[in-house]
Amino acid sequence: MKRTVITVVGKDSVGIIAKVCTYLANNRINILDISQTIVQGFFNMMMIVDASEAPKDFDEISEELEQIGSEIGVIIKAQHEDIFDKMHRI
Amino acid sequence: MINIHEVIETNKMIEQENLDVRTITLGISLLDCAGPNLSEVNRKIYEKITTTAKNLVSVGNKIQREFGIPIVNKRISVTPIALVGAAACKTTEDFVTIAKTLDQAAKQVGVNFIGGYSALVSKAMTTADQLLIRSIPMALSQTERVCSSINVGSTKTGIDMNAVKLLGEIILETAEQTKQKDSIGCAKLVIFCNAPDDNPFMAGAFHGITEGDAVINVGVSGPGVVKKALENVRGADFETLCETIKKTAFKITRVGQLVAQEASKHLNIPFGIVDLSLAPTPAVGDSVAEILEEIGLEYAGAPGTTAALALLNDQVKKGGVMASSYVGGLSGAFIPVSEDQGMINAVEAGALTLEKLEAMTCVCSVGLDMIAIPGNTKATTISGIIADEMAIGMINQKTTAVRIIPVIGKNVGDRVEFGGLLGYAPVMPVNKFSCDNFINRGGRIPAPIHSFKN
Numbered sequence: 001m002k003r004t005v006i007t008v009v010g011k012d013s014v015g016i017i018a019k020v021c022t023y024l025a026n027n028r029i030n031i032l033d034i035s036q037t038i039v040q041g042f043f044n045m046m047m048i049v050d051a052s053e054a055p056k057d058f059d060e061i062s063e064e065l066e067q068i069g070s071e072i073g074v075i076i077k078a079q080h081e082d083i084f085d086k087m088h089r090i
Numbered sequence: 091m092i093n094i095h096e097v098i099e100t101n102k103m104i105e106q107e108n109l110d111v112r113t114i115t116l117g118i119s120l121l122d123c124a125g126p127n128l129s130e131v132n133r134k135i136y137e138k139i140t141t142t143a144k145n146l147v148s149v150g151n152k153i154q155r156e157f158g159i160p161i162v163n164k165r166i167s168v169t170p171i172a173l174v175g176a177a178a179c180k181t182t183e184d185f186v187t188i189a190k191t192l193d194q195a196a197k198q199v200g201v202n203f204i205g206g207y208s209a210l211v212s213k214a215m216t217t218a219d220q221l222l223i224r225s226i227p228m229a230l231s232q233t234e235r236v237c238s239s240i241n242v243g244s245t246k247t248g249i250d251m252n253a254v255k256l257l258g259e260i261i262l263e264t265a266e267q268t269k270q271k272d273s274i275g276c277a278k279l280v281i282f283c284n285a286p287d288d289n290p291f292m293a294g295a296f297h298g299i300t301e302g303d304a305v306i307n308v309g310v311s312g313p314g315v316v317k318k319a320l321e322n323v324r325g326a327d328f329e330t331l332c333e334t335i336k337k338t339a340f341k342i343t344r345v346g347q348l349v350a351q352e353a354s355k356h357l358n359i360p361f362g363i364v365d366l367s368l369a370p371t372p373a374v375g376d377s378v379a380e381i382l383e384e385i386g387l388e389y390a391g392a393p394g395t396t397a398a399l400a401l402l403n404d405q406v407k408k409g410g411v412m413a414s415s416y417v418g419g420l421s422g423a424f425i426p427v428s429e430d431q432g433m434i435n436a437v438e439a440g441a442l443t444l445e446k447l448e449a450m451t452c453v454c455s456v457g458l459d460m461i462a463i464p465g466n467t468k469a470t471t472i473s474g475i476i477a478d479e480m481a482i483g484m485i486n487q488k489t490t491a492v493r494i495i496p497v498i499g500k501n502v503g504d505r506v507e508f509g510g511l512l513g514y515a516p517v518m519p520v521n522k523f524s525c526d527n528f529i530n531r532g533g534r535i536p537a538p539i540h541s542f543k544n
Contacts, residue, residue, distance in 0.1 A: 005092065005097055007097055007098075007101060009101075032091075033091055035093070035094045036094070037094055037095075037098075039098060044094065044098055045094075046094040046097045046098075048091060048092065058155075058156055059155060062155065077101070077158055078158075079156070079157055079158035080156045080157050081092060082157065082348055083100060083157040083158065083159060083345060083348060084092040084096055084097055084100050085092060086344040086345065086347065086348045087096070087100055087341045087344045087345060088092065088096040088099075088100070088341075089092075
């Protein structure tokens, strides 16, 4: 199973991480790495996750995360890790 | 493990700097569809394309979703139709039936362009080649998605001036037959010297005869990413400038390589090449001319433009070559006028002329691209422009091309709207002096000498 990078970008508020992590836990997605930073006043979070035990497929997870994002006013994207790995590692 | 800053950098390129994969192009050999019976040939072509490319669009969309990178176009290139139809086609109308079949097949599988309504006549034309070329105005005016290209010269063979003469007339005729739509037929017709067999970019894509049954070629883009990267090194010396372009080109190309490999895996079709071209679109911030401005020119076309473009093109290749296992196609910077807002601005400001564009084509990929000229331009003048461009390619052992649009009913200063990725263009003036006697000679220009390079 390919590892997936989940990014959350938007205005900082209470409970963003909690909301995303709850979803991941409910779908048996394991968080391998998590970090956050503020860029130009925006909250940026990145998680590297392993979704190999998840009962849902990539598209479904991706859409549901996007949905959660729009509910709490942030943009959530899921992408396979390869695109970052290829671009930044030789 | 990947860190957050790398993730942010990649996503910024995609979301704010127009990084995308411009095209996944599936090359399909139609050589096994050839035969003496025209309806049988058409049936086989339709079947082969719709079977081989059945999943092309869905796989492209899947890759787009999984990696979060836009894949703007999914396209098909086929074996030059002059070869495929040679045994079956006895008239220009016969060839047009194949164009219509290609159009239908493209619609069926959901691709926006299909390339390969082509002939390779770098030395001379066969009867079939001539018929195909003469059928181009009809074919391009009666189809929507078919693209045509003709290779009229090469470094090894010289230039077929008979074909160059004929194509001047054909371009005008195509313009005439599509005059209701600003002569858009000519935007789908490219005249090449040293045409590559594996170019994924339209309108010049065809599946060369050196290729296998089917192949995946990918064209990346990313002028906006290069422009943004250069904003951070304003005023720095050429070493810094070149290093920045090289590193950025590497990153862009890696994405193309990844997408090509994924597409190849999902479609079970071999990966051919990644084309390293910086391909602009009319969107602001997706322009090669803006890179030239960022390098230090007031407008593209100002003195220094050829040097700036030469270094840009070279650094893009140097960065890209290491990022991909196979590089091919046109690979370089494209300088179309109508598809690049910065180029349009340069023409409108009076900074960029046809002659300067010709000089620029000596150092970058391809050539005179998407240039609108007055509709009353003579056929021989168009042939003269083509001959000049072909000579640059022939002598310098590089690919050059002409995609020029004489817009019927329009004059210098008018504006032409092609729509979508083709953009809009100001009609540019053409040198008024005649080359009739040169073009009317007939025959071919011999292959150049390969030594004494001065």
